[in-house]
Amino acid sequence: MKKLYEKNEILFAVLWIVAYCALSIPVRGKLGDESPLMLAALAALALGSAWFIWKNGLREKYGLHAWAEKAARYWYFLPMIVLATGNLWGGVQLAYSGFAQVLAVLSMLLIGFVEEVLFRGFLFKALLKKDGEKAAIIVSAVTFGIGHIVNLLAGQGNLETVIQVLFAIAWGFLFTFAFYKSGSLWPCILVHGLVNVFSKFSRESMTMGWVYTGATIVLALVYCLYLARLETAPNNREA
Numbered sequence: 001m002k003k004l005y006e007k008n009e010i011l012f013a014v015l016w017i018v019a020y021c022a023l024s025i026p027v028r029g030k031l032g033d034e035s036p037l038m039l040a041a042l043a044a045l046a047l048g049s050a051w052f053i054w055k056n057g058l059r060e061k062y063g064l065h066a067w068a069e070k071a072a073r074y075w076y077f078l079p080m081i082v083l084a085t086g087n088l089w090g091g092v093q094l095a096y097s098g099f100a101q102v103l104a105v106l107s108m109l110l111i112g113f114v115e116e117v118l119f120r121g122f123l124f125k126a127l128l129k130k131d132g133e134k135a136a137i138i139v140s141a142v143t144f145g146i147g148h149i150v151n152l153l154a155g156q157g158n159l160e161t162v163i164q165v166l167f168a169i170a171w172g173f174l175f176t177f178a179f180y181k182s183g184s185l186w187p188c189i190l191v192h193g194l195v196n197v198f199s200k201f202s203r204e205s206m207t208m209g210w211v212y213t214g215a216t217i218v219l220a221l222v223y224c225l226y227l228a229r230l231e232t233a234p235n236n237r238e239a
Helices: 002-007 007-032 036-055 071-084 099-131 133-154 158-182 188-197 206-227
Strands: none
Touching: 002 007, 007 036, 007 071, 007 099, 036 099, 071 158, 071 188, 071 206, 099 133, 099 158, 099 188, 133 158, 158 206
16 A cells, blocks of 8 residues: 555556545445444445554645644634535534434544545545646646536435535535634534535425535635735645
8 A cells, every 4th residue: 555655646546546436326225324334334434544644744845734734814713614504504404313313423523534635635635646636626626526426326316415415515624724824624524524424413304505615615715815925835845
C-alpha cells in the first residue's frame, strides 16, 4: 500500500474510493444503513485508512493532527454547522426503531469520517500536488457530488438522487474550501457526520429537500467566496 502511495497518489486515492463503493453499495442496497454488516464494512475502511495515516506520519498532511488554529477566522465554521441541521427543518422522525436506529447512526458517523479522509484527504491532496489549487478543489468537490449517483444502485429514486447530487456538490465545495484554508479535517468530519446522522431523524419532504438543497448551494457559494480570501493553511501550501 505504501509503495503505491509513493508511486501514484491519485491512483492510491481512486482505489480507496473504489473499495469504499464496492463494500458499501451492495450492502447498503440489500441490507440498509441499519445493517451490522454495513457498520462492520465502514469500520474496516475507517480503521484501515486511519492506520495508514498514523503509521506513516501523515496526520498533519491530511489535517488530522489538530483542530483548526484561529477558528474565529472561519466564523467558527458556523455556516456549515447551521446547514448541518437542515435535515431537521421539516420535522423529526426516526428512520428505524430500537437498536437499528443506533446502528444506522453509527454508520452515518463512520461515513462522515471515511468520505472526508478519502475525498478531502487522499484525493484532494493528491490532485493538489499534481494539478494545483483550482483543479484540485473543483475535481474533489464535483467527484464527491457525482459519486452519489451510485445511490441509484442502492434503490434510491431518480429525482431524489438528482437532489442529493446537487446537494453533495455544494457540500463538496464547502468541505474542500474549509479544509484547504483551515488545514484541519476535523470540522469537516464532524459536520459531515452530523448531516448524515440528522438524515436518520428527518421527516421526509420533497419540498423541504429542495429548500435545503437551495439553501446549501447559496450559503456554500457565499462562504466559499469568503474562505477563498483567507490565507491557505501551511500544511496545504506544501502539497
